[in-house]
Amino acid sequence: MTENDKIIEEVTQSDYKYGFVTNIEQEFALKGLTEDTVRFISAKKGEPEWMLEWRIKGYKAWLKMEQPHWQNVSFPNIDFQSIIYYAATKKKKKVNSLDDIDPEILATYKKLGIPIQEQKVLAGVAVDYVMDSESVITTFRESLKEKGIIFCSISEAVKDYPDLVRQYLGSVVPQRDNYYAALNSAVFSDGSFVYIPKGVRCPMELSTYFRINAENTGQFERTLIIADEGSYVSYLEGCTAPMRDENQLHAAVVELVTHDNAEIKYSTVQNWYPGDKNGKGGIYNFVTKRGLCKGVNSKISWTQVETGSAITWKYPSCILKGDNSIGEFYSVAVTNNYQQADTGTKMIHIGKNTRSRIVSKGISAGKSQNSYRGLVQIHRTADNAYNSSQCDSLLIGDRCGAHTFPYLEIKNNSGKVEHEATTSKIGEDLLFYCNQRGLSNEEAVSMIINGYCKEVFQHLPMEFAVEATKLLAISLEGSVG
Amino acid sequence: MSFADKINSEFELAEKNASGEHVLAHIRKDAFTSFQKLGIPGNRHEEWRYTNIKTQLPETLSIAGHTTWNVSKDGFNGFADIKATKLVFLNGVLNTGLSTIIEETGVTVGSLKEHLGHNTALTEKYFGKLVNKYEDHFSMLNTAFVNDGAFVHVKKGITATHPIFIINLYNSPENFTQSRNLIIVEESSKLDVIVDFQNQGSSSYYNHVSECFVGNNADLNVTKLQTSTQHTTAVHTLEAEVGRYAKFTCTTISLEAKLIRNTTNVRLCGENSEAHLNGLYYGTGTSLIDNHILVDHLVPNCQSNQLYKGILDEEATGVFNGKIFVKQDAQKTNAFQSSKAILLSDEASINSKPQLEIFADDVKCSHGAAIGQLSQDEVFYLRARGIHESDAKSILTYAFASQIINTITTDALKVYLDNNLKERLHLNF
Incomplete structure (x- = not known):
């Protein structure tokens, strides 16, 4: 066996490091989805009438829709009646300090490598933890409040800031947007809500950590971030799940709105359980993420590192409505074993002088399938729009696949669109160059892959960049040291 | 009567009339059964999402209907400057009076209908064999209904000195004419083919299919001209299969159209084979020009190049979809694709979808697409x-x-x- 083969073999044997279960008491909704389930969730959360109506509207839209099958992934039909749509940690005591949190949960976060205390002190990151469906605690809320920044769970926001929520919820991703968005609208359990007032630059990075813990549950979180005029926020999202034999569904919706001169930077490190090396189990990650650059000179930037999930299906998009607005998308998607990913972005240019940039790096190993699917649309009104897209795919092993499906729809002649894609394996000449300088094959591969992803990683906040590099190493263990 | 019912009854009629070619009866029947399942695609179909062909084909069109008219030697562009064997087809049927044939040893050209009747050993081996690979709506319809077309066969080891020029004239606004080419280039032979399409009527509708078989070590160069095709609504499908060490080149020039769809599917079946697909499209008025290209790398060590350029003026729309498939065992593949388009007016638009689907790791594949205006x-x-x-x-x-x-x-x-x-x-x- 050559060294390369060995590395590939090791890749396929690496295991998921976050596959532990936390034994905390939880409360569940009954299996299956009916209007009563929706009412149950809404009642459980003590929501006002309008919120229930909004959910029911989503549920009714969902009933009329069909599961989409156009993606380049294959999976058995999901039985939506065998999913538990609500699971929450049982102790519903209001938590004021970290000491009040169930020690089991604290232990979970420790295992995940996010020491709450430490981060609170050192990193200065405000974190909202969502376990299964419920938000556990939001740190740093008080210090943010002084600046007028609202950072809380969305269920609290529904109660405390109903006007804001009513105004923006569903304004970017309406209930009937797509099958999973409709489902999410009906049963979403929690998520984060962020509002940055006019002219405020959020002094720290806001972060949410999602974790699916209970068996047979789906996680349906909903995130809504609003950046008012001239404000700035950087938001991080991380996800993990324990190892389970059956597939679990994660159908989240993220909505971003930027007003004039505002900017949102949204970073994701997604590491849901990808299934074992025979493709059993794992999370179905069907997420709708969309940002609306509503005001002039506004900017939305998506950065994602996708290493987990049995199936990833998501297209973080930007609607560039305001003149001079900017949309960016930086992505590294890694698939291994039997993972499947169909991910990319949509850049919808409506305003004048709008610009967008897409950098997508796919790495497929084992028997996985990795697709980039993107849409660049330049409308008649979008004078002088500019888009540049770059999609590179790297193949490790000869049983995996890499696919590119870019759609370019141009209706304005002053626009400029550039798209470039390449697919290759790690060049023998690159490896040889490194070997010549005394690096082992493994070190060389690691160095090359890190270099390959650097363009994306450099857009991640520092703490995340370190985590992302580590995750990449774990996902492709053996080949990237 | 709905369009679908109409097609059904027309097929029954065509089946009755098509006596004497029993060997092909089952091929036609199978193709028709496939077509019935597929129907005419709407824009919900991924391959047709930017070209709504369904709304562009009037339901009154007859599929099996055929009309002819008198054309004089000077009544069409005969490309007098080009020395070649020229076959002239009127609404898909060979007109021997207008055609001029330069005899060459080892090169057989003529009416597809005739060869389907007599040269059964060859036609049975090749006719309809390629279009079956991808169940395409219009190829199936064509196989079911086609009446005549060009038959070109080059024997092993022959290099044809003159190109074969196939001139297709159409003039029928009432019929959806089905025309066809069957081009077989055997081992180690070489041939140039030029296919021209001219509209002589107020408008015309046709569905043209070419099947090209390129044997081992052979070289086939096809040039498609759509330069006198104003008021034409047409679907073109070209299917090619390329053998070991063989080379296939296809150049598509579309300068006029109401709606033209060019589907070009190339299968690289033999190692070390290569395909070069070039295209130029120039849309003016409200024309829509759609190029769909697929290069399927089935075996290792093959090469393919695609280079398409588009100019869109006035209210024209361009559609480009270039696919490169590399199958699991097709290692050492080199595949390139470049699509460039310029928009000259405010109302012009382009929908471009360059697509790579790669299942092998030791490959070099890239595509580039650029859309802009003149610098x-x-x-x-x-x-x-x-x-x-x-x-x-x-x-x-x-x-x-x-x-x-x-x-x-x-x-x-x-x-x-x-x-x-x-x-x-x-x-x-």
Whole structure:
């Protein structure tokens, strides 16, 4: 066996490091989805009438829709009646300090490598933890409040800031947007809500950590971030799940709105359980993420590192409505074993002088399938729009696949669109160059892959960049040291 | 009666009339059964999402219907400057009076209908065999209904000295004419084929299918001309299968259309084979020109190149979909694709979808797509030299397009296209 083969073999044997279960008491909704389930969730959360109506509207839209099958992934039909749509940690005591949190949960976060205390002190990151469906605690809320920044769970926001929520919820991703968005609208359990007032630059990075813990549950979180005029926020999202034999569904919706001169930077490190090396189990990650650059000179930037999930299906998009607005998308998607990913972005240019940039790096190993699917649309009104897209795919092993499906729809002649894609394996000449300088094959591969992803990683906040590099190493263990 | 019912009854009728070619009866029947399942695609179909063909085909069109008319030798563009065997088809049926054949040993040309009747050993081996690979709506319809077409066969080891020029004339606004080519180039032989399409009526509708078989070590060069195709609504499907060490080149020049769809599917079946697909499209008025290309790398060590350039003026729409498939065992594949388009007016638009699907790791595949307008700097450069703005733009457009025209190897044809393009751009040098 050559060294390369060995590395590939090791890749396929690496295991998921976050596959532990936390034994905390939880409360569940009954299996299956009916209007009563929706009412149950809404009642459980003590929501006002309008919120229930909004959910029911989503549920009714969902009933009329069909599961989409156009993606380049294959999976058995999901039985939506065998999913538990609500699971929450049982102790519903209001938590004021970290000491009040169930020690089991604290232990979970420790295992995940996010020491709450430490981060609170050192990193200065405000974190909202969502376990299964419920938000556990939001740190740093008080210090943010002084600046007028609202950072809380969305269920609290529904109660405390109903006007804001009513105004923006569903304004970017309406209930009937797509099958999973409709489902999410009906049963979403929690998520984060962020509002940055006019002219405020959020002094720290806001972060949410999602974790699916209970068996047979789906996680349906909903995130809504609003950046008012001239404000700035950087938001991080991380996800993990324990190892389970059956597939679990994660159908989240993220909505971003930027007003004039505002900017949102949204970073994701997604590491849901990808299934074992025979493709059993794992999370179905069907997420709708969309940002609306509503005001002039506004900017939305998506950065994602996708290493987990049995199936990833998501297209973080930007609607560039305001003149001079900017949309960016930086992505590294890694698939291994039997993972499947169909991910990319949509850049919808409506305003004048709008610009967008897409950098997508796919790495497929084992028997996985990795697709980039993107849409660049330049409308008649979008004078002088500019888009540049770059999609590179790297193949490790000869049983995996890499696919590119870019759609370019141009209706304005002053626009400029550039798209470039390449697919290759790690060049023998690159490896040889490194070997010549005394690096082992493994070190060389690691160095090359890190270099390959650097363009994306450099857009991640520092703490995340370190985590992302580590995750990449774990996902492709053996080949990237 | 709905369009579907109409097609059904027409097929029954066609089946009854098609006596004498029993060997093909089952091929037609199977194709029709497939077509019935597929129907005419709407824009919900991924391959047709930007080209709504369904709304462009009037339901009154007859599929099996056939009309003919009198055409004199001077009544159409006969490309007198090009020395070639010329086959002229009127609404898909060979007209021997207008055709001129230069006899060459080892090269057989003629009516597909005739060869389907007599040369059964060959036709049975090849006819309809390629279009089955991808169940395409219009190929199936064509196989079910086709009446005549061009048959070209080059024997092993023969290099044809003159190109075969297939001129298709259409004039029927009532019929959806089904025309067809079957081109077989056996081992180690070489052939150039030029296929031209001309509309002679107020408008015309047709569905043209070419099947090209390129044997081991053979070389086939096909040039498709759509330069006199105003008011034409047409679907073209070209299927090619390329053997070991063989080379297939296809150049598609579309300068006029109401709606033209060119589907080009190439299967690289033998190792070390290569395919070169070039295209130039120039849309004016409200025309829609759609190019769908698929290069399927099935075996290792093959090469493919795609180079498409589009110019869209006025309210024209361009559609480009280039696919590269690399199958699991097709290691050491080199596949490249480049699609460039310029929009000359505010109302023009382009929908481009370059697509890669790779299942092998030791490959080099890339695609590039660029959409923009003429460079302001370049226009300025020419204007600074006293050239009027409209001329400057024409010169730059001409330069953009001539990259494709220059790939054409038949000199007389290159000159013809070059002049044709200059005329369209009002250039006189």
